[in-house]
Amino acid sequence: MSARRSAACSALLAIGLAAAGSFGARAAADPSSESSASPSASGPKQMIVPLGGKSFKNMAAPVLGADELNAPVLDYYAPIGSADGAETTVEGEGKTTTTLSSDVNFEVDSANLTPRAREVLDGLVSKWRKKKPKEISITGHTDSVADDDHNQKLSEDRAKAVRSYVAPKVSGVSIEVEGKGEKEPAASETNEDGSPNEAGKAANRRVVIVSK
Known part of the structure; x- marks a missing residue:
């Protein structure tokens, strides 16, 4: 250097x-x-x-002070579903909502329960026996493929089929049944380009069970 x-x-x-x-x-x-x-x-x-x-x-x-650390926490209830899509359950706000996929739990255009549906419903009954709900509501829904009258009847028959299966297994519980047909869709049945949305139709074919 x-x-x-x-x-x-x-x-x-x-x-x-x-x-x-x-x-x-x-x-x-x-x-x-x-x-x-x-x-x-x-x-x-x-x-x-x-x-x-x-x-x-x-x-x-x-x-952060104590006031900031004690800020309220918003409730979020994540759905829990079976691997085959047979049922999805959401728990919270003092009730449990179980949605049955009609494509898995019923025969096509029928109110006949499949063997998989009986497994799902037996699981629900087992939970209800451990902690009996005060009331249960069962509501059937369909897609809009057929006419209104057909869909209305099918939704009612599927809801009644579920009640007929679970009612004898859970005594002393009020069970209400209702059919909504295609009136309360959970998803759009048409894509943005106007083509049929098959996934949306499948989501609308369902039976909703609420216990509380």
Whole structure:
């Protein structure tokens, strides 16, 4: 390293040490300065860091108080469904809502329960025996493929089929049955381009069981 280059490096080092010493002296002389290590009774804390003879302020995030930490938590009830889509259950607000897929639990265009439906309903009955609900409502729904009268009757018959299966297994519980036909769809049956939405139709073919 040349003598000139060595002298320049020494000069820069001296300037840096002098700036650091000046910063430390100011902090020690003025305890109320923003760089003081003593915690402030209120408000966010600040630091002053020397950088090339200048300073910048880095404000720390404020600490949350008890009121902020005790903010109310919103209830969110996540649905729990079976792997084959036979049923989906949502629990909360003092009730349990179980939605049966008609495509899995009933024969096509029929109110006859499938073997899988009996498994699902037996599972519900087992839960009701452990904690008996005060009342149960069963509501049938269909898609809009057939005419209104046909869909209305099919929705009622499917709801009644569910009641006929579970009622003898759970005594002393009021069970209401209703059919909505195609009047209360859960999903659109038409895509944006006007084509049929088969997934939407499948979602509308259902029986909803609410126990509370």
